[in-house]
Amino acid sequence: MRTHKCGELNKDNLGESIALCGWVHRRRDHGGVIFIDLRDRAGLVQVVFNPESTETFAIAESVRSEYVLRVEGVVRERLEGTVNANMATGEIEILVSHVEVLNESETPPFPIESDIEVNEEMRLRYRYIDLRKTSMLEKMKIRRDVTRNLRNFLDAQEFFEMETPILTKATPEGARDYIVPSRTHKHSFFALPQSPQLYKQLLMMAGMDRYYQVVRCFRDEDLRADRQPEFTQLDIETSFMNEDKIMAIMEDMMCNLFKDVLNVDLDKPFPRMTHAEAMSRFGSDKPDLRIPLELVDIADEMKDVEFKVFSGPANDPKGRVVALCIPDGAKLSRKDIDAYTKFVSIYGARGLAYIKVNDRNGGLEGLQSPIVKFAPAEVWEAVLEKTGAQTGDLIFFGADKTNIVNEAIGALRVKIGLDLGLLEGVWKPLWVVDFPMFEWDEKSQRWNAIHHPFTAPSCSEEELKADPGAALSRAYDLVLNGTEVGGGSIRINKTAMQSTVLDILGIGKKEANDKFGFLLEALKYGCPPHGGMAYGLDRLVMLMTGSSSIREVIAFPKTQSAACPLVDAPAVINEEQLKELHIRLHKPIVSEEA
Incomplete structure (x- = not known):
């Protein structure tokens, strides 16, 4: 034609x-x-x-x-x-x-090329028209180029591209599973995979040595800008490699990708930072290194002040008091400060104290703040010295439980950096390493895995049993501009260690055998040392295209309520189908009056 x-x-x-x-x-x-x-x-x-x-x-x-x-x-x-x-x-x-x-064509429900903002649900309802936009087409082209480049690189490195099952078994991986009823096995259910984690480990046990897959994954969880109920993952696993070798190959892959698709040169090697240092300096395990602001601990300076808002957390082993110095921040208006106070409240902060440094050498008279009167001059001088504050700067303070301070002031750091245009550089990749193995859940009074239950610890089995809270994992996350684009670890390859980890997580022998019996059995038959990574392909393309949401780089995404306006899914199925699946719905009782 x-x-x-x-x-x-x-x-x-x-x-x-x-x-x-x-x-x-x-x-x-x-x-x-x-x-x-x-x-x-x-x-x-x-x-x-x-x-x-x-x-x-x-x-x-x-x-x-x-x-x-x-x-x-x-x-x-x-x-x-x-x-x-x-x-x-x-x-x-x-x-x-x-x-x-x-x-012929009817008049489209919205202009193809226009500055007019169109409701997202309308765009998704007519996605086939929305995709005609030049901007959307360019994003789909970059997605194609990214996927092709990654495949070519891994093929050249002698990785096998292999498929793993979509209909599988429910496993505890941190989110709810999507459940699929079985017609042929009465009262039994498949689950859609949250990741191919266990299958790719089994492939290493089978001697495949190097595996990858561009795979669809499913998680029934609350959605945000960078989350979808179904998403695409670049899944990778290798045998006989330690974390340094795996990270080196991954760096080569990312540098090759950015050069080929965006003509951007990323510096190698990527910097590495421990989880503890990232949380201390930035309040986040995925810090955006383009933003030069850092959290400064001032608990020592605040332990003896009369101001209980500061001295309370300063003397609490589970508390934290930090300062965040904003260069030239004294120009922020009261309205700006109120807006930032409202922002940190989203993360549980009960307020946002501040000091404007009008004259660095003016003592208390050079400081403007409602809280200056609550501590002596020498305390504030120590704070100014520690934060490096100068005339014209503003200091925000966070004082509460450590997790609240980290989340609130860590998020504030990013927001202010973006609002005030403080970014230094365009692309800042970073490896975050030495994550804790577990975190303690106060509500359920049990340990939870930071990554997943198959991550190897960096200590012995005896040390792990003696003090689970002190154990570090052999995990590594790749962070790009404040977004985690990939995560991986060295896996447990011995039955005794795997059983110990499951036991610490409160998964008893019967439950472990019911859920992971096939894995525990496979570990007995010469399982090699192995490890790998998984990249969120949608997130990676979102960053590379400068998009604000992964929905912008997925051809047919779901809404934030996990629905598809295009085909009107999810939908009701008829009684005959329900009967075939051995399912009976308990419909809500409606009163006669209603």
């Missing part, structure tokens, strides 16, 4: 007779001559209809936006003064000799 794509043509094609197919992007009638910008996946080209060609001109007069056309014509150079430097094909145009309307 066509000889070329619209966006492929240039001056090298002058004089050629060509055929194109595409959508009417824009139609203009200039004094009897009709111009149409024809669009396909490759881009736009201007096609021209002269009134001398009566039949084709009449058709051109009838077409409207988003009609699908096939045109034949000759490539010619645009007249002087009409070249469009904003179009790749802007130096040429097509003089049409024949046109065919392949399909």
Whole structure:
């Protein structure tokens, strides 16, 4: 039907007779001559209809936006003064000799190219139209390029691309499973995989040595901008490699990716930071290193002050008191400070104390704040010295339980850095290492795994049993600009250690055998040392395209309520299907009056 794509043509094609197919992007009638910008996946080209060609001109007069056309014509150079430097094909145009309307179109529910903001649910309901936008098409192209590059790199490194089951068994991986009832096994259920974790470990036990997969994963959890109930993961596993070797290969892969797709050179090796240092300096295990602000501990300075808001957490082993110095922050208005106070309340902070440094050498008189009177001058001098504050700066304070301070002031650090344009550099990758193995859940009075139950500890089995809270894991996360794009670890490869970890997590022998019996059995048969990583492909593409949400880089995403407006899913199924699946619904009782 066509000889070329619209966006492929240039001056090298002058004089050629060509055929194109595409959508009417824009139609203009200039004094009897009709111009149409024809669009396909490759881009736009201007096609021209002269009134001398009566039949084709009449058709051109009838077409409207988003009609699908096939045109034949000759490539010619645009007249002087009409070249469009904003179009790749802007130096040429097509003089049409024949046109065919392949399909008409109703007026789209929203403009294809416009600055008008369209409700996201409307965009998702008509996603096939939304995807016609140039910006969306570019994001899909980058996603394709990213996936192709990663596959090519791993193929060259002798990784096997292998598929693992989608219908599997429910396992505790931190989120709720999507459950699929079995028709052939009465009262039994499959689960959709949260990740291929156990299968890829079994592949290492099978001697596959190096595996990867671009795989769909499913988690029934509350959604945020970077979460979806179904998402794409680049899953990787290797045998006979320690964490240093795995991280080195992953760095090569990321550098190759950014150079090939974005023409960006990432510096190697990526810096490494322990989990403890990241939490201390930035209040986050995924710090954005582009932002130069850091949290400074001032508990020692506040232990003896009369101000209980500070002295209480300063003397509490589970508390923390920090200062965050904002260069030139004294220019922030009371309205700005109130907005930041409201922001930290989202994370459980009960307020946001501050000091404006109007004159660094002016003692108490040089400080402006309601809290200055609650501590002697020498305390504030020590705080100014420790934070490096200068005239014109502002210091925010956080004082509460450690987790609240970290979350609230850590998030505040990022928000202020973005609001005030304090970013240094464009891309800042970072490895975060030495995570704790477990965290204590006060509510359930039990240990939870920081990563997953199959992560190897960096200590012996005896040391792990003696003090689970002190144990560090052999895990590593790759953070890019404050977003975790990948995480991995060396896995447990011995039955005794795996049983010990499950026992610490409160998973008894019967439950362990019911859920992981196949894994514990497999570990007995010569399991090699192994480890790997998983990358959130959607998140990675989101960052590389500068998008604000992973929904922008997924062709058919779900809404924040995990629904699909396009096909109206999830949907009710009929009684016959329910009976086949041995399912009876308990519908809510509705009163006669209602």
